[in-house]
Amino acid sequence: EIVLTQSPGTLSLSPGERATLSCRASQLVSVNFLAWYQQKPGQAPRLLIYRASSRATGIPDRFSGSGSGTDFTLTISRLEPEDFAVYYCQQYGSSPLTFGGGTRVEIK
Amino acid sequence: QVQLQESGPGLVKPSQTLSLTCTVSGGSISSGGYYWSWIRQHPGKGLEWIGYIYYDGSTYYNPSLESRVTISRDTSKNQFSLKLSSVTAADTAMYYCARDQGAYTIEYWGQGTLVTVSS
Numbered sequence: 001e002i003v004l005t006q007s008p009g010t011l012s013l014s015p016g017e018r019a020t021l022s023c024r025a026s027q028l029v030s031v032n033f034l035a036w037y038q039q040k041p042g043q044a045p046r047l048l049i050y051r052a053s054s055r056a057t058g059i060p061d062r063f064s065g066s067g068s069g070t071d072f073t074l075t076i077s078r079l080e081p082e083d084f085a086v087y088y089c090q091q092y093g094s095s096p097l098t099f100g101g102g103t104r105v106e107i108k
Numbered sequence: 109q110v111q112l113q114e115s116g117p118g119l120v121k122p123s124q125t126l127s128l129t130c131t132v133s134g135g136s137i138s139s140g141g142y143y144w145s146w147i148r149q150h151p152g153k154g155l156e157w158i159g160y161i162y163y164d165g166s167t168y169y170n171p172s173l174e175s176r177v178t179i180s181r182d183t184s185k186n187q188f189s190l191k192l193s194s195v196t197a198a199d200t201a202m203y204y205c206a207r208d209q210g211a212y213t214i215e216y217w218g219q220g221t222l223v224t225v226s227s
Contacts, residue, residue, distance in 0.1 A: 001171075035213045044204055044217035045155065056215060088155060092213045096170040097157040 002027050002091050004100035012108040019076040021103045023089035028069055030093030036065055036074045037088045039102075045088060049074065079105070110134040112205050112218035120199075120225050126192040130205030130218060131185070138163055138183050143208035146179060146190045148201040149220075156201075160208060161188050195225045 003026040013019055023034065032052040037045035047056040049065035052072055062077040076083055084107050089100040116128035130144070137144050146158040159169035161179045169177045173192070181188040192199060203223055207216040 031211075033211070033213070044206075044220055045214075046217075047213065047215045050213050051211065056212075090155070090213065092208075095168060096172075099155040099157070101154045 001096050002029065002094055002098050004089050004091060004098055006087075006089060006100035006103045008103060009101075010104045010106060012106050013079055014108045015079050015081055017079050019074075019079055019083070019105055021074040021076075021087055021089075021105075023067075023072045023074070023100050025070040025072075025091060027094070029072075029091045032068050033091060033093030034065075034067070034072050035090045035092065036063075037090065038083075038085050039088065040085045048087075076105075081107075110207055110216045112207065112216060114203060114205050114218045114221040116221060116223070118222060118224060120195055120223060121227050122196055122225055123194055126190070126195050126199060126223055126225070128190045128203055128205075128221060128223070129187050130189070131187050132207075133186070135207075136183075137161075137181055137186055137188055141210060143210065144179075144181070144188045145206045145208045145214065147204045147206055147214075147217075149204070150198075150201045158190065158192075158203075197225050199223070200225045 005024045007022045034052045036049040039045045053065045064075045086102045111133045113131045120126045143160040145160040176193045178191040202220045204220045205218045206214045208214045
């Protein structure tokens with residue numbers, strides 16, 4: 001199975017700052033089938049990005065995804081108060097589907 | 109708008125079988141192209157994909173759980189279900205049902221249901 005390693009584990013930033021989250025895969029992610037989710041306490045994950053760089057329905061354009069192959073990045077251009085949460089990457093190009101361990105974005 | 113809702117016991121004894129049902133509204137589980145999935149999240153931890161049942165009834169499970177997992181469906185009730193046998197404390201988790209759209213991956217999730225394995 002493909003192992004996804006997210007870094008950093010925790011990102012401490014202030015509102016208005018730029019957040020850059022990394023996701024590295026142990027093998028090539030087929031067809032760049034890499035997604036990003038946001039999860040807040042007590043809630044289910046929310047899809048932000050699919051196919052590495054496509055925003056899901058209703059996702060603000062401050063969220064962007066990039067990368068290919070084994071290295072992927074989620075960028076939040078200017079953090080809003082509601083963006084402080086845990087972010088997971090997921091690959092769905094190979095079975096079984098796997099998730100990264102998450103990056104917590106916290107208020108500095 | 110598709111909605112999913114998990115239901116089932118919140119407490120299961122060790123060695124017994126965990127059984128959960130997901131009721132889907134706003135779309136048929138028999139319509140083409142969708143994978144009706146189960147995913148779990150151990151307390152304070154990351155996400156683990158359990159498996160899915162495709163719109164045509166075929167199933168696929170995570171190899172790490174395959175020997176203990178069965179996913180089935182009842183199209184007349186628009187529901188799909190999860191059974192996990194021989195549970196231990198390590199199966200204590202929040203269990204989510206979700207709709208996977210293949211190339212567009214998992215966009216719709218249930219709210220989740222916490223299952224605790226304890227005697």
